[in-house]
Amino acid sequence: MTDQAILSPPVAVAGVPKIRMRGVRKAFGAKQVLDGVDIDVDARHSLVILGGSGSGKSVTIKSILGLIEPDEGTIEVDGRDVLRMGWREREALGDRIGMLFQNGALFDSLPVWENVCFKLLAQKRITRAKARDHAAEVLAQVGLAGSVGDLSPAELSGGMQKRVALARAIAARPDIIFFDEPTTGLDPIMGAVIDGLIVDCVKKLGATAVSITHDMASARRIGDTAAMLHKGRIVWSGPAGALGHTGNALVDQFANGEREGPIQMELRR
Numbered sequence: 001m002t003d004q005a006i007l008s009p010p011v012a013v014a015g016v017p018k019i020r021m022r023g024v025r026k027a028f029g030a031k032q033v034l035d036g037v038d039i040d041v042d043a044r045h046s047l048v049i050l051g052g053s054g055s056g057k058s059v060t061i062k063s064i065l066g067l068i069e070p071d072e073g074t075i076e077v078d079g080r081d082v083l084r085m086g087w088r089e090r091e092a093l094g095d096r097i098g099m100l101f102q103n104g105a106l107f108d109s110l111p112v113w114e115n116v117c118f119k120l121l122a123q124k125r126i127t128r129a130k131a132r133d134h135a136a137e138v139l140a141q142v143g144l145a146g147s148v149g150d151l152s153p154a155e156l157s158g159g160m161q162k163r164v165a166l167a168r169a170i171a172a173r174p175d176i177i178f179f180d181e182p183t184t185g186l187d188p189i190m191g192a193v194i195d196g197l198i199v200d201c202v203k204k205l206g207a208t209a210v211s212i213t214h215d216m217a218s219a220r221r222i223g224d225t226a227a228m229l230h231k232g233r234i235v236w237s238g239p240a241g242a243l244g245h246t247g248n249a250l251v252d253q254f255a256n257g258e259r260e261g262p263i264q265m266e267l268r269r
């Protein structure tokens with residue numbers, strides 16, 4: 001496969017955030033999940049979105065991915081409004097996006113190498129013979145031997161499955177990558193290893209990353225910035241390294257996992 005087949009076109013627009021959401025609102029029935037979400041992610045930066053269960057983190061990511069249509073607001077990628085794109089442009093945007101799903105979402109019916117190159121094969125951007133070599137290269141990037149490519153995902157440990165899912169997310173060399181709970185279900189050491197790989201891979205690709213996590217150690221490791229979603233809005237954003245001592249009582253309570261604080265008081269009401 002030529003690099004041409006998998007390289008994303010250089011699309012950075014000077015002075016324009018890679019991703020910009022403004023006033024995004026989404027309700028399901030009577031439930032207003034997003035109530036005016038504003039987010040900016042600069043190119044080559046890594047944003048972590050925090051928030052309680054059901055606060056709308058996945059809905060936010062799915063809206064950027066075009067899987068959920070917001071009721072109001074704008075979502076721009078490289079200054080282009082994704083909600084008003086034609087299908088061709090949206091498809092081209094999809095080709096530049098990688099995604100690591102919460103549970104890995106690997107297909108047990110396919111060997112690892114086909115999982116890694118799934119999108120490239122499905123879109124006929126690569127031959128099967130070249131996909132095998134490409135998968136071995138990408139597996140090496142996430143610390144796995146090429147021979148793992150012939151195994152079924154079901155034969156792998158949770159940590160290895162996450163590595164394969166990461167390999168799949170980066171295989172087409174995307175310039176935007178979404179990570180949904182990348183360390184869930186892993187022990188703390190394996191979680192740190194996966195975080196390290198995520199940081200390395202994102203940096204090597206020069207990609208922009210948006211992650212969802214409940215794991216604060218992971219948020220500090222993989223995020224340049226963090227944003228907290230609460231009651232349908234971003235109530236705080238700042239350096240991920242400051243989580244736990246931001247001075248914002250709500251964010252600090254959440255990040256430190258404290259029972260007492262403004263979130264608890266709201267739950268009691």
Ligand SMILES: Nc1ncnc2c1ncn2[C@@H]1O[C@H](COP(=O)(O)OP(=O)(O)OP(=O)(O)O)[C@@H](O)[C@H]1O
Nearest residue numbers: 028031033051052053054055056057058059060212
């Ligand atoms: N397709 C849908 N139809 C109806 N309700 C939905 C749909 N998608 C999400 N919701 C609702 O929107 C709310 C936010 O869901 P979302 O999955 O974004 O939460 P989350 O912050 O990612 O939660 P968690 O941390 O538990 O994964 C929830 O109440 C959920 O039930």
